[in-house]
Amino acid sequence: MATDRTWSRRRLLSGCAGIGSVATAGCLRLTDSSGQTETNEQGGSGTNQQGGSGTTESVGSTPTDDGEQSTASGPASEIELVPAWSGSSSAVTTADGDFFFRPRFTRLRRVRPDGTTVFEAEIADGYLLSISPTFRNGLYADGTGVYVGARARDEVxxxxxxxxxxxxxxxERWMHEESGDGLHDEISAVTVTDGTVVFAxxxxxxxxxxxxxVVGLDAESGEExxxxxxxxxxxxxxxARGDRLFVQQTFGLSIYRLSTRELxxxxxxxxxxxxxxxxDGTxxxxxETVRALTLPxxxxxxxxxxxxxxxxxxGVGETGVFVGTESGYVLGYDRETGDELWENRVAGVVEHPPIVEDGLVWIASERGxxxxxxxxxxxxxxxxxxxSGFEFTVQDGILNDDERDTAYEIRRG
Known part of the structure; x- marks a missing residue:
């Protein structure tokens, strides 16, 4: 089970104000309508632990201990999370239409939304893969490859x-390594543009x-x-867009000409x-002021x-953009004009970015x-x-979190 993350980013910000691979293929265990599971041949699924109480507080539905759903009463109980497949309780993010998991810290598993495992790759001991749906995500994937950062631990x-x-x-095609000067142990962001892998x-x-x-590497060879x-x-x-590189720091945004690295x-x-x-070009x-900048x-x-x-x-949807606040508010703004759409509130700090898909805005509060x-x-x-402090993501109508060993299909009543 993931470790409880009881800090909030705003409190952390206040404290920092000084501021070789193994490939496999197949399917994970699929869950049928009766809650029974079929174990895949490859093994190596995530830890089988259930997070939270599995109870619904006000609306919606959750699986009970026997794998079935319990649906809350009330006029708004129109969404159900139905178990779809298992083996997912580890750090999770999405890229290039798929889920990426980090079982046992040094492995990267790519899984289709239907539960099919594309591959599972292992990196060297002493490094921790930097993937997250919330904070300094060091993974990028497209048709040319999967590019992922790994943090060096103290023992290397x-x-x-x-x-x-x-x-x-x-x-593994190539690996780039920063020097052990103690100043560059983490890879906080990765992207790819015009044959160049750019990382921070x-x-x-x-x-x-x-x-x-911020470093640029040849995408084919890994040469700097x-x-x-x-x-x-x-x-x-x-x-990176066109000939512009946007670098976001804690209190600032730097814009460079990509071809010359001129600030x-x-x-x-x-x-x-x-x-x-x-x-889409924005x-x-x-x-405290949400901004929309045209690209590039x-x-x-x-x-x-x-x-x-x-x-x-x-969180960006088809017509709106959404943010969460320290006091639990969820705020929505028109994507084209910035006009306020609505606000609502949850109990507890919102620090997980809203995830928007299929007309729904999904929110995780710090309290869980x-x-x-x-x-x-x-x-x-x-x-x-x-x-408390769980992370989750959604792709093609499937929701995964890092606490439960189950991927859920999102169904509307």
Missing amino acids: DTGGRVYALDPESGE SQGSGSGDEQEPL RWRIQFSEGFIHAIV LEERRLTAGFSQFAAA LFVPG DGDENWSAQTGRSVNTGV DLSAFTAEAGELVYEEEIA
Whole structure:
């Protein structure tokens, strides 16, 4: 079971203000309508532990101990989470249409939304794969490959690593390693643009102790092409579009000309540790003022002052963008204009970025509740207790979290 994460990013921010692979294929265990399971041939599934109480607090449904669903009463009980397949209780994120899990810290498992395992690759001991749906996600995948960062642990004398894996077999193509200077043990973000893998590397400690890097590698060979040195601060996200490179730090946004690495502009932001999100030619930046910047030029299309302490990255839907706050508010804004759509509230801090799919906005509170609101009107249609500080993601109508050993199909009543 995942370790309880009882801190909030805003409290963490206050404290830091100084600031070889093994490939397999097959299916995971599938769950039929009776709750019985069929074990896959490959084995190696995630830990089989159930997080939370499995009870519904107000609306929605959850599986009972025998694998069936219990549905709450009330007019809004129109969403059900139905067990679909198992073997999923580990750190989880999505990329290139699939789920990526981190069982036992040093393995990366790629799984289709239907539960089919594409590959499971293992990296060297002494490193921890950097994947997360919430905080410094170091994984990127497309048709050319899977590129993932790994943090160096104390027992090794090298820095962070970036691995390039075959997208279908998981076979290692190359590995890049930073020096063991103690300043670049972590890989906080990875992206790919025009045949170049771009990643950010930094260390631990306070912000003013950092000397972070953004490095460009040849996507085929892993050979270094260039690097940009920063004087301090944490790097949380990077986005490359056209000839522009956007680098988000705790309190600022730096824009570079990608071809020459010339610094074009620096902007002050209030995003803190929350990451921006790019979608369809727009970069959405969280903070007490939510901003929409056009890509690749970076011009501001709109800004919306929230009047609240925004504590999450941005969830982007077809018509709206959504953020969560320290005091439990969920705020929705029109994606094209920035006009306020609605606000609602959950019990507890919201620090997990909202996840938007199929007209629903999914929210995790720090105290352990999973909630779903309609993207159009903000109506609460599902609520369930999972576990304190859990993380989750959604892909093609399937929800996975890092607490339970089950992937759930999202069904509407």
